[in-house]
Amino acid sequence: MSAKAICEADGKAILNYHLTRAPVIKPTPLPQQATHNPPAKLATIHFEEHDDVMGVLDAAEATYPFLLVKGSKFVAKPDQLIKRRGKSGLLKLNATWEEAKEWIAARANKVQKVEHVEGALRNFLVEPFVPHAQETEYYININSVREGDWILFYHEGGVDVGDVDAKAEKLLIPVDLSAYPSNDEIAKGLLSKVPKGMHNVLVDFISRLYAVYVDSQFTYLEINPLVAIPNAEKTSAEVHFLDLAAKLDQTAEFECGSKWAIARAPAALGIPVIPSKTDGKVQIDVGPPMEFPAPFGRELSKEEAYIAEMDAKTGASLKLTILNSKGRVWTLVAGGGASVVYSDAIASAGFASELANYGEYSGAPTENQTFNYARTVFDLMLRAPMHPDGKVLFIGGGIANFTNVASTFKGVIRALREVAPLLVEHNVQIWVRRAGPNYQEGLKNIKAVSVELGLNMHVFGPEMHVSGIVPLALIPGKMNSNIREFEG
Amino acid sequence: MAASSLPNGGMTNGVGATPSINGHTENGLTANDNIQRFAAPSRPLTPQPQHTLFHAVQGMLDFDFICKRKTPSVAGIIYTFGGQFVSKMYWGTTETLLNVYETSEKAIAKHPDVDTVVNFASSRSVYQSTMELMEFPQIKCIAIIAEGVPERRAREIAFVARKKGVTIIGPATVGGIKPGAFKIGNTGGMMDNIVASKLYRRGSVGYVSKSGGMSNELNNIIANTTDGVYEGVAIVGGIEEYRVIEAVKNGTITKPIVAWAIGTVASMLKTEVQFGHAGSFANSQLETAAMKNEKMREAGIHVPQTFEELPQLLKQVYDNEVRKGSVKPAPEPAVPKIPMDYSWAQELGLIRKPAAFISTISDDRGQELLYAGIPITDVFQENIGIGGVMSLLWFRRRLPNYAGKFLEMVLMLTADHGPAVSGAMNTIITTRAGKDLISSLVAGLLTIGSRFGGALDGAAEEFTRAFDKGLSPRDFVDIMRKENKLIPGIGHRVKSRNNPDMRVTLVKEYCKKTFPSTKLLDYALAVESVTTSKKDNLILNVDGCVAVCFVDLLRNSGAFSSEEAEQYLDMGVLNGLFVLGRSIGLIAHHLDQKRLRTNLYRHPWDDITYMLPELGKGAPGNEGRVEVDVK
Numbered sequence A: 001m002s003a004k005a006i007c008e009a010d011g012k013a014i015l016n017y018h019l020t021r022a023p024v025i026k027p028t029p030l031p032q033q034a035t036h037n038p039p040a041k042l043a044t045i046h047f048e049e050h051d052d053v054m055g056v057l058d059a060a061e062a063t064y065p066f067l068l069v070k071g072s073k074f075v076a077k078p079d080q081l082i083k084r085r086g087k088s089g090l091l092k093l094n095a096t097w098e099e100a101k102e103w104i105a106a107r108a109n110k111v112q113k114v115e116h117v118e119g120a121l122r123n124f125l126v127e128p129f130v131p132h133a134q135e136t137e138y139y140i141n142i143n144s145v146r147e148g149d150w151i152l153f154y155h156e157g158g159v160d161v162g163d164v165d166a167k168a169e170k171l172l173i174p175v176d177l178s179a180y181p182s183n184d185e186i187a188k189g190l191l192s193k194v195p196k197g198m199h200n201v202l203v204d205f206i207s208r209l210y211a212v213y214v215d216s217q218f219t220y221l222e223i224n225p226l227v228a229i230p231n232a233e234k235t236s237a238e239v240h241f242l243d244l245a246a247k248l249d250q251t252a253e254f255e256c257g258s259k260w261a262i263a264r265a266p267a268a269l270g271i272p273v274i275p276s277k278t279d280g281k282v283q284i285d286v287g288p289p290m291e292f293p294a295p296f297g298r299e300l301s302k303e304e305a306y307i308a309e310m311d312a313k314t315g316a317s318l319k320l321t322i323l324n325s326k327g328r329v330w331t332l333v334a335g336g337g338a339s340v341v342y343s344d345a346i347a348s349a350g351f352a353s354e355l356a357n358y359g360e361y362s363g364a365p366t367e368n369q370t371f372n373y374a375r376t377v378f379d380l381m382l383r384a385p386m387h388p389d390g391k392v393l394f395i396g397g398g399i400a401n402f403t404n405v406a407s408t409f410k411g412v413i414r415a416l417r418e419v420a421p422l423l424v425e426h427n428v429q430i431w432v433r434r435a436g437p438n439y440q441e442g443l444k445n446i447k448a449v450s451v452e453l454g455l456n457m458h459v460f461g462p463e464m465h466v467s468g469i470v471p472l473a474l475i476p477g478k479m480n481s482n483i484r485e486f487e488g
Numbered sequence B: 001m002a003a004s005s006l007p008n009g010g011m012t013n014g015v016g017a018t019p020s021i022n023g024h025t026e027n028g029l030t031a032n033d034n035i036q037r038f039a040a041p042s043r044p045l046t047p048q049p050q051h052t053l054f055h056a057v058q059g060m061l062d063f064d065f066i067c068k069r070k071t072p073s074v075a076g077i078i079y080t081f082g083g084q085f086v087s088k089m090y091w092g093t094t095e096t097l098l099n100v101y102e103t104s105e106k107a108i109a110k111h112p113d114v115d116t117v118v119n120f121a122s123s124r125s126v127y128q129s130t131m132e133l134m135e136f137p138q139i140k141c142i143a144i145i146a147e148g149v150p151e152r153r154a155r156e157i158a159f160v161a162r163k164k165g166v167t168i169i170g171p172a173t174v175g176g177i178k179p180g181a182f183k184i185g186n187t188g189g190m191m192d193n194i195v196a197s198k199l200y201r202r203g204s205v206g207y208v209s210k211s212g213g214m215s216n217e218l219n220n221i222i223a224n225t226t227d228g229v230y231e232g233v234a235i236v237g238g239i240e241e242y243r244v245i246e247a248v249k250n251g252t253i254t255k256p257i258v259a260w261a262i263g264t265v266a267s268m269l270k271t272e273v274q275f276g277h278a279g280s281f282a283n284s285q286l287e288t289a290a291m292k293n294e295k296m297r298e299a300g301i302h303v304p305q306t307f308e309e310l311p312q313l314l315k316q317v318y319d320n321e322v323r324k325g326s327v328k329p330a331p332e333p334a335v336p337k338i339p340m341d342y343s344w345a346q347e348l349g350l351i352r353k354p355a356a357f358i359s360t361i362s363d364d365r366g367q368e369l370l371y372a373g374i375p376i377t378d379v380f381q382e383n384i385g386i387g388g389v390m391s392l393l394w395f396r397r398r399l400p401n402y403a404g405k406f407l408e409m410v411l412m413l414t415a416d417h418g419p420a421v422s423g424a425m426n427t428i429i430t431t432r433a434g435k436d437l438i439s440s441l442v443a444g445l446l447t448i449g450s451r452f453g454g455a456l457d458g459a460a461e462e463f464t465r466a467f468d469k470g471l472s473p474r475d476f477v478d479i480m481r482k483e484n485k486l487i488p489g490i491g492h493r494v495k496s497r498n499n500p501d502m503r504v505t506l507v508k509e510y511c512k513k514t515f516p517s518t519k520l521l522d523y524a525l526a527v528e529s530v531t532t533s534k535k536d537n538l539i540l541n542v543d544g545c546v547a548v549c550f551v552d553l554l555r556n557s558g559a560f561s562s563e564e565a566e567q568y569l570d571m572g573v574l575n576g577l578f579v580l581g582r583s584i585g586l587i588a589h590h591l592d593q594k595r596l597r598t599n600l601y602r603h604p605w606d607d608i609t610y611m612l613p614e615l616g617k618g619a620p621g622n623e624g625r626v627e628v629d630v631k
Helices: A008-018 A053-063 A097-105 A183-190 A196-215 A250-262 A302-313 A336-354 A367-383 A405-425 A439-453 A469-474 B052-066 B104-110 B126-133 B151-164 B191-196 B212-225 B240-249 B264-268 B289-298 B307-324 B342-347 B376-381 B385-395 B401-414 B422-432 B437-445 B455-469 B473-482 B502-514 B519-534 B542-556 B562-570 B573-596
Strands: A003-006 A043-046 A074-078 A092-095 A111-114 A117-120 A123-128 A137-145 A148-154 A169-174 A218-230 A237-241 A244-249 A317-322 A329-334 A357-362 A391-397 A428-433 A456-460 B002-007 B035-039 B074-079 B086-091 B094-101 B116-119 B141-144 B167-169 B176-178 B182-184 B205-209 B229-234 B258-261
Touching: A003 A218, A008 A123, A008 A196, A008 A244, A008 A250, A043 A053, A053 A097, A074 A097, A092 A097, A097 A123, A137 A196, A137 B151, A148 A196, A169 A183, A183 A196, A196 A218, A196 A237, A244 A250, A250 B151, A302 A317, A302 A367, A317 A367, A329 A336, A329 A367, A336 A357, A336 A391, A336 A469, A336 B212, A336 B264, A336 B307, A357 A367, A367 A391, A367 A405, A391 A469, A405 A428, A405 A439, A428 A439, A428 A469, A439 A456, A456 A469, B052 B074, B052 B086, B052 B182, B052 B191, B074 B104, B094 B104, B104 B126, B116 B126, B126 B141, B126 B151, B151 B167, B191 B212, B205 B212, B212 B229, B212 B307, B240 B258, B240 B289, B258 B289, B258 B307, B264 B289, B376 B385, B385 B401, B385 B573, B401 B502, B401 B542, B401 B573, B422 B437, B422 B573, B437 B573, B455 B473, B455 B519, B455 B542, B455 B562, B455 B573, B473 B519, B502 B519, B502 B542, B519 B542, B542 B562, B542 B573, B562 B573
Parallel strands: A329 A357, A329 A391, A391 A428, A428 A456, B035 B074, B035 B116, B074 B094, B116 B141, B141 B167, B205 B229
Antiparallel strands: A003 A244, A043 A123, A074 A092, A074 A123, A111 A117, A137 A148, A137 A218, A148 A169, A218 A237, A218 A244, A317 A357, B002 B205, B002 B258, B086 B094, B176 B182, B176 B229
């Protein structure tokens, strides 16, 4: 999936940097700002598991000098893709740096429950508090669909904005940008509930915001509240994005990577660069590569991180997500489509809560990669407590296109050999279904090994439906003597 | 994601991305049968003659062949790296040539009948090349294979395509297949799969799959439960199911549809999981699989309870159509014979052939480079040095550390001997003529032979022969003198017993200290004491010393049998040592001259005596005595 959520701080940095730089699609009502925006005041404070919390906070003061400016007031909040932070008490407003520090210290690295998801708070954002009048708050949302990009605008913003889908004004920007609406059309389409005097200022901002959206290939952008405080003549406005959620199109990295990076470079964030502290690592772009954080509460386990690292280093695809480490049903499935089909089948057999992992390996991994992948899954499975009914392992997959099934199975077989006694001890039933080039050899080999090692294994080829083994294994009575297993 | 199949009696139309692969002509081929592929690979360097697209084209031709087409479905290949005008392809078991074009203009000008392009360009360049292709009015269908095309670009492609009436399949399609006619790209996988799913002849069931991997499963399911696939296409993307529902409701589609949207698990899990592949604008409830299945069922589409029950349901629907007479299964043709690729047959262990080459020293095929079976990481971990690497590659074994050190010592001692020696001279002169490093190095190396640098081989040979015959050192010297032969490795222009050559001292002392035995060195030193008693500068020189020590190493280190030791000497390994060592110096002279920017060398006339034959004064060579004035 290519639309990936990004941290609030990163979204704000991109807007701050590119608002004055992205080329507008049609002339806007107000002249281009004479100077670019000053560096964004966004203090991202990140904690690793065993970090000295106060130490990290003290270091942040050196990185972000604006925190120590006398008389400043701040907003502090976790920046981990958590929705509705205000309602969960995860927003500290109008605080001095000392107060913000104390507030963060009390929460850093602590597990927090937000709605029904639990996760540790590790990444915080501290930024200046913006005092403003309620009537300067707005709501804006841009999101992409097949037909174009929707802009949603509402004349009131804030936590209690309510069902914006129903009440916001909407304007569809077509795919063909030569048909981009005129300033009047934008005002008519989105600002009917806003006093006329604010139209120029807001149309200008919306068009520039949309220019950044296009130029940096966002797929989703929501600012709520958006605060726009006009000057006396209403020829320009001071704009603040108080709260922001955004997604970028990760596949556009080759087009936009440098834009994402430069907006988040130390210079764009006002971070003093101390030469002795730079580690001398050469970066691809001016600024750090974009990071796409895992959803809140989905911090990678050691094993998931290991597989993700292997995945990143090869052309093959290796994915692993642990859903329930104590689950009884484990999968080792080749292919993206097949892995989803297996999860579907397990869930519809009534085992959604017992489904231990989601994952897939594909794109012709080497024997060694397959071995390491399989060993990781087996290791997790055999670390889970024994169950009176035993465990079920599906070694599944579709009909491969070009992969030599026998050679990928070599890696799986090697991993099976390593843990054979434990597989027996944990009473693991193994169900195999795979087809494609040279599957006969692959199935014959795995069958022979199961006999040799005394494993409880059933083996099927293309005559079995891709996920047909799932109901056979999980639903009592489905397996019967008429169903023929693969016979070398 | 969804996989759906539409049984029908002969035509599939109006569903999602399948149109336009239709339109029969009398011979069973279609108007769109002239498929052409396009590639603008993103890497600017090293055009690979075997780009994956050539492999895919071969798959398409193989498919054409087993479908009994008379001509290939591929008209030509656009390969922007060019370099070749034709590409050799198999047509069954014989070979055929396919045109290769560097630009789409040329290809399209040459083939006015082509209306379909399979675009194999990478996600980075596919936008540009597809936009370019849509400029040609004759192109009516483009399949885009690349995964990871930015959504904004994919959307722009779709928009322009709609405006121009071009059908786009993809991005991220594995292609499509029309049994009995043609296939796009790698659909269907290897020939084994294609034959197993009877894709070489036409059936009655069309399908649209939203997962490339599931296409093969659908081919398999359809072949097992019905009379086979009519046509199939793989697409990726959001909510096409609703367009199908719409088409069913408004009567555009009248044929029965069997469908299933995969991903029903998502709503049953507590945590959010990023599945293998899904449309990226996936935020709405409309996109959940459960919702899609429900809506499709409501519209009267046949939707099973689980995907596992789809084959059964498909069979029922199909059997019903057969009963009604709307589908008439055709008699089964003979299974075509498929030629197997040599490399695949070899991988399966079905065939063998004698190799033209054999190598026993290094292997670059595995995960790690191997020197004589030792992984390159071990070579570094154990810090075996150049000497160690030489022992692995030259002698295919680990020699004791002192031996590796000795080899390195020889390289260091032979590295250079000043600019005046003939090899260095040749290198310098060649460099000054403006030639490159390799030419200059080789000019110097080609000088090495029995006179220059050859003393090593000669010394080893003479000393060894004398020693093995059991001649006493004095007898050896006497015999050589009687035969009027110089003893190679004995004598130096300036060095003498009282003014010893430090290089010799170093070698001698090192070997005495570390070698288990120095029999031949001892013999050579005895010979030296005979010769120096006649003349002070007839010492064992560095060539002689290195040569005899090397023989001692081969014979007495215990690493070689006596037979092997003789063989290596015969093969000229000593010369190899000199060539390798002196290359260091010759390269240095080349760099030195380049650095100094020396100009072309011309030897002065006054340093050459010109003496030409004068006609009428005797035959050449008999003109008279030649006096050469040596300064």
